[in-house]
Amino acid sequence: MKFSVSEENYIKNIFHLQQQSELVNTNSLANELQTKPASVTDMLKKLQIKNLLEYEKYKGFRLSTKGNKVAINIVRRHRLWEYFLVAKLGFEWDKVHAIAEELEHVSNQELIQKLDSFLNYPQTDPHGDPIPDGDGKIPVIRQLCIADVIEKKKVIVSSVANQSPAMLELLNHYHINIGTELKINQRFSFDESIEIKVGKYAVCVISNPVAKNIFVYHE
């Protein structure tokens, strides 16, 4: 079944909001989509009629099983294109989101399957987020927040939760990237800031709000 670009954007954003809380509400979705609550209500009705959404007036809503499948497929396409843009075309990882946002709506099954194969079935996108496979299975990336890592352990950056330009500016400044090796040197209890070793030589201190957004895995 084919959906409009607009429908797909609603589905995708409902999916993302559901990662944080089971039920989604009109205002937060309107905010996410940069649109007005009234427009959201309009679309909710359409999505409900198409069986993509469980929705009760004034009560909030969630994706149906069918809606979830569609959403995962969109996420799959988005993340595969992001991977392509960075790995093959040489884009910086913080520049690819907007372009992938357009490419993700080109929905030809064979295209995505062949792209996946061409890229060698990557598990995560350039931000470290998992790429669902052709059956909708999302690989579990064993990762933990750097704020919770024990001292002196070497870890590898696997993803960054907040991908705002402000955050990416900061990460670039400290030369922290997906795949970068870090080691916790010391914790400062006063403000919960953390001194870390970045790569082989550099050392820096990151604040707690930053640390909360950096995820890593061992080894």
Add this chain to the structure above:
Amino acid sequence: MKFSVSEENYIKNIFHLQQQSELVNTNSLANELQTKPASVTDMLKKLQIKNLLEYEKYKGFRLSTKGNKVAINIVRRHRLWEYFLVAKLGFEWDKVHAIAEELEHVSNQELIQKLDSFLNYPQTDPHGDPIPDGDGKIPVIRQLCIADVIEKKKVIVSSVANQSPAMLELLNHYHINIGTELKINQRFSFDESIEIKVGKYAVCVISNPVAKNIFVYHE
């Protein structure tokens, strides 16, 4: 400047029709776009207002200089994606048109420039059609119609004008592809059919309507 998918499709199809005759008329464009003449007239007015079109009521129309630039850019994107789909993702050359039709509307300059570089600045798409460069220059592919080739000369297939499924079915049957080496064995004046050697061993006879659509270059 950004244009809607619909606007881009009109511009692109006007461009293609202009290759055959300087002035384009409403009916043929409607036919090309699988839409109604009335819809075409509506859009023509919009394109004229945006200075993409020279248009006089009832007199026909042609792209303006600005419209031509936009058109060439769309064609460039379309053909680069076609090349990508065949050369990198392994699609058959007769399966890529519809997908490229969608991808061509993702209009990020940097994306196309990087894609071009990734593909190593190809000169022609998988059908043998020339790919305009970043400045809008269209490489001249020195080619001639196989119907006009002298006998016993070896030539290489460079492009096929008619890309309908029916034509492609026939070409596949005879194992004729872009890059295939051909040699004219004999001409039959009665129906202007031509016997050709395909590759090293196979020999076949193609009718004049088919020959008219096959273009080749020497050596």
Add this chain to the structure above:
DNA sequence: TTTGTTTTTTAGATTTGACTAAAATTTAAT
């Protein structure tokens, strides 16, 4: 050149997705 045919345009309706303003419902607060 008058008439008939084809082509093109206008006029008015429809669909999709969005908007504003106002009404309905829920939640929070006294």
Add this chain to the structure above:
DNA sequence: ATTAAATTTTAGTCAAATCTAAAAAACAAA
């Protein structure tokens, strides 16, 4: 438990792109 505030929905518009049916213009033919 009322009232106030916030959230959500309805009602009515609007713009883009399409359509049908009818009018206008161009063309072709006797």
